[in-house]
Amino acid sequence: MELHVRYEGDDDPEKCSARKLARFDLASLHRSARGTPHGIVLDPYADRALSPADAEEAPHGRLIALDCSWETAEAEAFRLDGPHRSLPFLVAANPVNYGTPFRLNTVEAFAGALCILGYRHRAEELLGKFRWGHTFLELNEEPLRRYANCSDSTDVIDVQSGYLDQ
Template identity: 40%
Template sequence: MGSLKTRLYVYCLGEDDPRKCTALKLNRFGLAKKLKRRFEIPRKAVLLNPFAEKVLTSADREAVARYGVVAVDCSWKKVEKTFSRRFKAVNRRLPLLVPANPINFGHPGMLSSLEALAATLYITGFKGEAKKLLSLYKWGETFLNLNKNLLEEYSKTRSEEDVLRVEENYF
């Protein structure tokens, strides 16, 4: 499948079924680099953290382009414990989106690692790369269809206030 222009990293904690793990599939297809230790996370990369104070906006495009994006692949059941320790990177929370993956379908915010990385790419203006990631799964197109308007709105925002306003209007 080949690589992308944007550097993607997955910090895998091995808490989920490896056969259903979207992060491992990204790694197998050469689309993301698997990180095995916390200290391997690039400090200037955008790290997707559901508890981060700052929300991802299109203004994060330069950081994504230069340093990449990190998804922490862990179980949603253990997410609070995982993120209770600080990650040394540019922590960002994704704005609310609706997952299409079969595990958490329809539960706002509970995205798979692949959906989270694709959403980040889409919001920061790398729409072609986002679609390439989502093409790995049958439900990838469903994710785009469910969130098309939201992703477009989020990708037009330049400030956190704008993102929060869009979130409020939809949710």
């Protein structure tokens, strides 16, 4: 699965997980929407949740993440081509948003998506580049396993509802 990032560059370069992934040649950065290839767009505002069923529909085997400030994410995501999917309930492990639900950085979004789509080994590879990376998988072990066993987006939302009700 190819990983691509629509990169805005409006965050601290020292804390940017997308830039670190690019340095290790694990993801490609793109400075414009036009230059970003077609793929499943990880969009926190999408109406449909990512599910294992999307693995079969992944255009060209690509995941696209948006790396920008949370204030501009909604507007920027609309400019990207491909099916838009939101990630279900997951908790951040990165030092900036530790313990905050739905506030994942780019590598956490990729890792969560890869686990749901059946590429856990690849998620572990990405997170292995960050000293806190294993914590993301530990914090989200049960939900990631349950989401990966769902058949479609509706099932993922049902599982997520159980976590949000707690």
